[in-house]
Amino acid sequence: MKREHLEGTVARMLSIYGSSDVFFTSPDRRFPNRNTIIGILKDIRTIMFPRYFEDEKPSHSNLEYFVGTTLDAVGDALFRQVREALLFRDAPQISLEEAEQRSRTITKQFLNKIPSLLELLIKDVDAAFEGDPAAQSREEIIFSYPGFFAISVYRIAHELYVLDVPLIPRIMTEYAHQKTGVDLNAGAQVGEYFFIDHATGVVIGETTIIGNHVKIYQGVTLGALSTRGGQKLAGVKRHPTIEDDVTIYSNASILGGETVIGKGSVIAGSAFVTESVPAGSRVSVRCQEVNVHQHRSKTS
Template structure:
């Protein structure tokens, strides 16, 4: 039965190969290896937090040898994957040698920023420890917290996003997403001392800007207002700005590129915010309470009231 229909099936599938989604006849369009990129993330975590991840005991060789040897291995793998990603985007307009040279520069720029990534992650660990009474140690956070894992991968992917590397930031982000349920677009701009408590179901969109000492809980969405414009909105501010020292509780949604949550505010759980709120606000389903600095009284504003 199958053999009788095989020719017809092949003919129809060949017709579909005319789609620009199919790369069968594009020898210069390369895909980076997802498994290799996951391996790079794991190796980077070994460097950033030695002995927490990986099987070896690096203390025997000393930190300089361990870091140098591991980074040399990572650079070899990363250079290849970045080159493949550049060739995928460039197609016939980019030669192998041009892509190879660009990949070398990108890798160099990334590794130069690795110490700063590590310092930011130290701050994120401290934020989690300070913000979670259930945390018995900072080591526990590094080793086991899904929110910290997602933030770690984001911090790495964000640098590649800023370096304009195609595909790889998304592959990294979706790897963390698939393991934690936390979806942080690599383009988001997130400040220091960031903590995601419980993690699962969090969504942070590409143009979100988050200040320092921000804490969010499970199920929070920092997203865009769905519009029909679609791709016409690419590159424009579509997601909210969250200023310093803001706490957003579970299942709250803060949407829109013009929405700013002022510093020191608290967004209650299961609220839906599409308009800016001033600093030091407390937003609930009933309205917005604003405490002016140095003032004991609360000004209550109910959505829809003038």
């Protein structure tokens, strides 16, 4: 097709670009790179669990070198992406020099958190192994469980969220969402020994608080009662609090920022909960009736 046939289309596209803030057509507009951020995630997981995910298989003798060089590469890449994210959100109020200074501080703080994140994730592996009789080993969980993958990405993203890094935590958790079907917002506060069994369809909102030793199944929603207030609700506690030792079975929905599920409670599958329940509760669904009709063939 000749170029002159496209001139009208090109002009319309340029007009749309110029009339909306969502397009990065200005050479002065800064923003992070999604593929680089996903690469950072992969490198961090490789540091945490060497020989599990990548082709490079460090031996015990060169493990110190492998961890050190990979951490160095992660630090360089993360610094650049955090700088671009800060400039994306805060420019022109923030200068390049200020963004670089803040990015160095954030990157250093995050890298220092990686050992603690690994300790947390090992506890999550233990929770999955103890909670799933189908698990043949802890290694199997690290290799293959989608729930553990989603939790590991969340824990990384959450540290950046706490450090007030824009965009990057959401890019990370949406990558896990795409891979696993688990939509676990980086802003949620999740305690130790967390297990998501089967994983698919789980939604956990930004202001959710989850205690220790909590187990949830596929299809669970920890959400808001209503989001019609839009941006006016930003920063407001919209999602529930789940205390320690709670089990939530498949397709249950627990909604509302004032809703608290007390310690040791069990929420039945398909339950719809919008009010707090005391510790030790058993929340069940009544009046569900299953009817089985057997087709009988006519006899001659």
